[in-house]
Amino acid sequence: MTILISPLSISVLQFLGVAFLGIGLWAWSEKGVLSNISSITDLGGFDPVWLFLVVGGVMFILGFAGCIGALRENTFLLKFFSVFLGVIFFLELTAGVLAFVFKDWIRDQLNFFINKNIRAYRDDIDLQNLIDFTQEYWECCGAHNADDWNLNIYFNCTDGNTSRERCGVPFSCCTKDPTEDVINTQCGYDVRLKEVLEQQNYIYTKGCVGQFEKWLQENLTVVAGIFIGIALLQIFGICLSQNLVSDIEAVRASW
Template sequence: MPGKAQHFQGPQVSCCAKYLLFASNVLFWLLGAAFLAIGLWAWAEKGVLSNLSSITDLGGFDPVWLFLVVGGVMFVLGFAGCIGALRENTFLLKFFSVFLGLIFFLELTAGVLAFIFKDWIKDQLNFFINNNVKAYRDDIDLQNLIDFAQEYWSCCGAHGPNDWNFNIYFNCTDSNPSRERCGVPFSCCVKDPAEDVLNTQCGYDVRLKLELEQQTFIHTKGCAVQFEKWLQDNLIVVAGTFVGIALLQIFGICLAQNLVSDINAVKANW
């Protein structure tokens, strides 16, 4: 009818998708920043930041790398997702979804390969543990990680207590002057519920005893075997965790792609 203004509503950017993606990535970004801060603080405490060449001095695995790598990836992805959603920047949103898709693909590939080459993975796990046993005293973070693993899984070494012969402080050679000779770390010890104070010397000389006698004082099963058993016992929890992470990644990719489609549709309507 003449005299009446007609309004044509074109395509719009979904506010729900936009702010849901923004809110989730703010949390992701802050978590990544926290991981990075913890990693850098740990390096500063060990003097690595003042002498970067000391990174190569460690013979085993430095757990700080986990915080730095995971934190860095989370920080970059979270930043791209936040700014991309808030500013409706298609380049950042595409970067976010492609990078997240690549991580999802790598996780899926790793899972399939781990299932196919499980025996090779087991051998590599044994090698990894023994390599870190050698470097047990070289880095406090590595030492704490090994102690935690041995206490949590009630184990000692990769295959058993004798793996501690790989460490210069615990080996049984006659030339070893260490008081810990033929012993194991305290984290291998069977805990006495009656003891309130931790006995850090409980593993001294224990490998001089017969194997049956050792079982009274320390855990004699290897960590590789115990870890495999733990995975089998907690298969549903572990699988559920990975499926949950995968669904969150797919949800994030779908949100970002939906937002890109909305933005492109609005631009095309200009």
């Protein structure tokens, strides 16, 4: 019975992996990356498409090994599925422990990551949308504060900057007016020329690193529950594959 159930459940994982890979490749095709592979290294910040490709690739490999291994009663593929899933579980566990022990280092790395992507804000539409979503969702601006946008060539306050966005911030930093149905994409223009206290009337002045930490503390139970649920599914997958391997080897030994 478990041999019949396993391929059906794991094939869903394989289908999701193909879907993620398809979305990632389609996004790269729209941006012209597939016609010019060297452009992958041109982006100074993080390309969100990598998330779809990596997650999709891992899910496809796991789904393929688990599904084909169970259908064909291939113990090598089932053992590969079990070991691969175990490695992922170990890496997740290690990352969780390190994140708890080295909280200050993680905070510094997060700050560095955000600032690096602020520099590349206008270089890629997917990265731009990701930053805008982050700032709107956590009601923040920059890594530590709005002045982090000085790192971007379009928003910095240097005298040589001729951009209309000089001394401004992206619209995602602006506080939202519930009466406005249309987003004012120019709401952040010249806002950093104002005094800090006055800026609070127009934009979010708290940094995204601090807001993320605050959100994490407020939703710690939910986040922990999600990670525990994922861990239990991984453990269940490992146990199921090992059980299938034992059943297959027992049947073969009885011949």
